[in-house]
Amino acid sequence: MIxxxxxxxxxxALVVWAAGLLTLPILMSQREALGHGQELHRLHAFTRFAYVVVVSPAAFVAVGTGTALILLREVFTPWFAIKLLLVGLLVTIHVRLxxxxxxxxxxxxxxxxxxVVLSTVAICSVLTGILWVVLAKPAVSLDWMPAAAFEPGGLSRVGEDVIRRLTP
Structure with missing residues (x-):
């Protein structure tokens, strides 16, 4: 049930986060028409309120519950790494906004x-990518990775080799 x-x-939380991210560029674009004065301060206050009180907490809840779902569902597959990369891009866009x-x-x-156009296209592209990866769960080949990546302690041996080569 949990x-x-x-x-x-x-x-x-994802729906609120995505809607907020798509709304923020539109709110900021209204800055050009306002110039200076009370209307500009009102728009700024509303935009900051939306970012701080609505969009950021939704992002926090989405990432937190997503992390909980990883542990509850034990999803450790290659397609999931792609999803996490795309979520990282969405977080980067969030911080930039x-x-x-x-x-x-x-x-x-x-x-x-x-x-506005660039932000909207970037956000929509990342959201579409996340949705596609989650729904399609594409098969990702790991043949390109070294065999040590799949052996217990293999990555530490590779890391030690790299450190030995880098130190004089």
Whole structure:
């Protein structure tokens, strides 16, 4: 039963996180039309509120419940590593948007239309990639990895060899 609740909370948090990430570039693009004054401060306050109070906690819950699901479901497959890479990209976009929320609303700040388009395309691409990997669970060949990666203690032996070569 805990698995069902964890997965439900994970999906709900992902929906809020994704919607928030897609909304932030649109909010920041409105900065160009406002210039200076009370309306600009109101938009800045609303955008920061959305990022700090809604989007970031949703991201935290999504990543936390996703981590719990890894342990509950014992998902240790190659396709899952791809999913984690894509989630890392989504976290990177999240942090970048947070930094932009701070810089766009300065006196000299701008958020041009091309940034809105680029941000939206990047977010949609990563979200689509995550959804595809999770639903398709593609077979990923690990033939390219050295045999030591699959032996107990093999990675430490490889690491020791690398360290010996690097130290004089």
């Amino acid at each position: 698995l069902v609740w964890a997965k439900s909370l994970h999906i709900a 947070g930094l932009l929320v701070l810089s766009v609303f300065r006196e000299e700040g701008h958020f041009r239309t091309w940034r």
